[in-house]
Amino acid sequence: MKAVGLYQYLPIENENSLLDLDIPRPVPNKKDLLVKIQAVSINPVDVKVRAPKEKTEDIPKILGWDASGIVEEVGEECTLFKPGDKVYYAGSLTRQGTNSEYHLVDERIVGKMPETLTYAEAAALPLTAITAWEGLFDRLNIDRNKPEKYKEKTILIIGGAGGVGSIAIQLAKLAGLTVISTASRLESTEWCKKFGSDYCINHYQDFLEQLKGIGINGVDYIFCLNNTDQHWGNMANAINPQGKICSIVETSEKQDINLLKNKSVTFVWEFMFTRSMFETNDIECQHKLLTQLAHLIDKGEIVSTLTEILTPINAENVKLAHQKVETGSTIGKIVIESFN
CATH class of the missing domain: 3.40.50.720 (NAD(P)-binding Rossmann-like Domain)
Structure with missing residues (x-):
């Protein structure tokens, strides 16, 4: 499957800072959902994780902590979702990120996507x-x-x-x-x-x-x-x-x-990854939170903060989004959609 990732932690201007990759499609088990990614958004955490350092990766590191998509498969312990469900979520710092065609995520930190939003509008929301x-x-x-x-x-x-x-x-x-x-x-x-x-x-x-x-x-x-x-x-x-x-x-x-x-x-x-990093007893609060948020959005009480869409999801556009976020002056959220 297609993905955008890195082997070295380099300045974003370096041609090898983010690469177009072909990596194996993961398989869900236990409470994991396999999600076919439709859109992702870029956050300051992406920039922080990618920031230059001496460390290198043998297996490519995939960034991305915001996504919307469609559930493709579910693990054997899943009870909250089924294949075909439209979802949105922010993922976990301890796992591979969302900048890939298919992504594994614990269903307890996932919400059903607001019915009134596009995939791009929904991807702008979860982490923030x-x-x-x-x-x-x-x-x-x-x-x-x-x-x-x-x-x-x-x-x-x-x-x-x-x-x-x-x-x-x-x-x-x-x-x-x-x-x-x-x-x-x-x-x-x-x-x-x-x-x-x-x-x-x-x-x-x-x-x-x-x-x-x-x-x-x-x-x-x-x-x-x-x-x-x-x-x-x-x-x-x-x-x-x-x-x-x-x-x-x-x-x-x-x-x-x-x-x-x-x-x-x-x-x-406040660190929104705490629950997923430590698999706290109340980890499912994030599923409930995103569900409640979707209701508020569908009632028109909360609106998406999307300000810019780039297409498609590839290294060139992810680099561009990183450069914009690095300025510290972006307003709202930048979303990248579609691997096609």
Whole structure:
């Protein structure tokens, strides 16, 4: 089967950074689905995993952590899906990725594709939607079923125009929160407001000063989707006493957690691969989450964040998508569809 992968971890400009390959088609067993891939999307994690390093691979490494497709075969322990089902999912960091004609995935992290979306629109969603959902509802413990509880509550979403931010804004609004997003360009500000952000502030300027300028003296929740190191001090100043901060971006410097102490602030990480990496007891939560998300999409309450489609799925187009994501300025999601 066709696939796009690598043997060496090289700069994306190198002709060998990503290669068109022909590899064996895998066989499902136990709880695995064999999915015929229709579309994939590119995320920052693709770029991070591919980043230059000395390591080399004897068996080609296939990247890709977002897909939509059709179930071709099921393992003997599968109960959630059958051949012919249209599905969408984000895969696992511990297994081969989705940039191949056929892909194996544990059914417990897969959802039935929203009926109202194309394969490309659906492929734009899983990784970012799972991250946003878990960050808001599992890590920050916001109850999405009680919007009346959050009428007076505020959330600051740092990096609102990216893939995760675009979904987080929509989910936070459904949960009843007043949403303030950060952006630094006119087009990213307009994107945030399009998806429901009540206010936008600049993430290169003092947060608290800007919040006070719109009549907000501090926020109850912060969801950091961009450069935790850069924003640590600003977050500590802007969070309300007994507030909660969740970040998805690892630090590269030591940060002073004591800045949160006097306010009794909760800080928590979100990593959407945790459940699949460790096969946690609640791994099936991601299947349920994607199922609930599909219902919200089909009701028109959440919309896809797709902004660009490339065709077909080959090394040239995957490289192009990596280059775009590496700039750090993409808005929404880039999808690549069809191996034909």
